[in-house]
Amino acid sequence: MKQHAIAIHGGAGTILRSLMSSEKERSYKKGLEDAILAGDKILSNGGSALDAVELAVRALEDNPLFNAGKGAVFTNEGKNEMDASIMDGRNLMAGAVSGIQNIKNPISLSRAVMEKSEHVYLSGLGAKQFADKMKFEYTPDEYFYVQQRFDQLQSAKESDTMVLDHTGDSLEHGEKKFGTVGAVALDVHGNIAAATSTGGMTNKKFGRVGDSPIIGAGTYANNNTCAISCTGHGEFFIRAVVAYDISCLMEYKGLSLKAACDIVVNQKLVTFGGEGGLVAIDAKGNIELPFNSEGMYRGMKKSDGELYLGIYKD
Ligand code: ASP
Secondary structure (H helix, E strand, O other): OOOOEEEEEEEEEEOOHHHOOHHHHHHHHHHHHHHHHHHHHHHHOOOOHHHHHHHHHHHHHOOOOOOOHHHOOOOOOOOOOEEEEEEEOOOOEEEEEEEEOOOOOHHHHHHHHHHHOOOOEEEHHHHHHHHHHOOOOOOOHHHHOOHHHHHHHHHHHHOOOOEOOEOOOOOOOOOEEOOOEEEEEEOOOOOEEEEEEEOOOEOOOOOOOOOOOOEOOOEEEOOOOOEEEEEEOHHHHHHOOHHHHHHHHHHHHOOOHHHHHHHHHHHHHHHHOOOEEEEEEOOOOOEEOOEOOOEEEEEEEEOOOOEEEEEEOO
C-alpha cells in the first residue's frame, strides 16, 4: 500500500507553556487529535486527500476552541463572518468563500463552490444565496455565540483595535494567538490537497478579509509541488503570497519542501514582519510545520508513523 499522510494546524502566535493550564492544553490536543484521526481514517480507507482535509477542518470548525466555524470571532457589529478555501492538487481546482454567516461548516461551502459552481470565489450575500441553492442548512447565531469570543470583542472595542484572535492584551492571560484552522494531506493515489477556515480578526470592520480564502496566499495545492495551509497576520500573508511562493520555489528553483518553507516562513516573512506559520506536504509525503511565532497548534500523522502533536516552539 502506498503511503498517506495528514498535517493540521489550529492557529499560531504567542502561545507559551507558562501561560497554559494543563487542562487547556489537554483540550487543545484532544481537538487536534480528533481532527487528525478523522482525516487519517479517510486516508487509511483509500479515500481522497480532498475528503480528508475537508473532514479534518470540519472537526476543527465544530470545536469552539478554534477560530473557525463554531469558535469564529466576532466582527465589530457582533457578527460571525467566516472565510474558507480548499484546493485540489490533482487538477488545481479551487473553491473559496468570504464574509459568510450562519453556515456551520464554511469549508464544505467552499468545496461546493469548487465542485458545483463555475466560479472559484464567492463572497457575502452572494455566497449565502449560493449556499441556499445548494441546500446548506441555516445555522442560527446562537450556535456561534461563545462567551470568551464575545468578551474578546468587548475588550477590542474598548481599545478600538482589530485583534487577531488572542492578541497581546487579550483575556487569555496575555496569550497572543492567530486563530484559523487548516489541513493538508496526501492520499494513497498520490494526490495532495489543502483546506483553510477562519473567523478572521476580532472587531474587524469594512468587510475585512484575510489570507485564508485567498488561493495562493493562505491556501494552495499542486501535486507537482506542495499543499499549504497558512495561519498568521493575513495582511502580510496576502502581500507575500505565501503559499504560492513556497510552491514557486519548488517548481522553478527545484528546492525541497523544507528549504522552500524555511526561506518563506523563517526568512522572507520575518524580514517582512509577518508573524505566523503553516502546514505543508508534498507528493512524496514529506511534511513541514514551520512557524516564526512563539507557538502553533499543530499535528500530523503519516501512514508509517506515530501521531505527532505540538503547541510550543520546542
Ligand atoms: N490568517 C487569518 C486572517 O488574517 C488569521 C489567522 O490565521 O488567525 O484572517
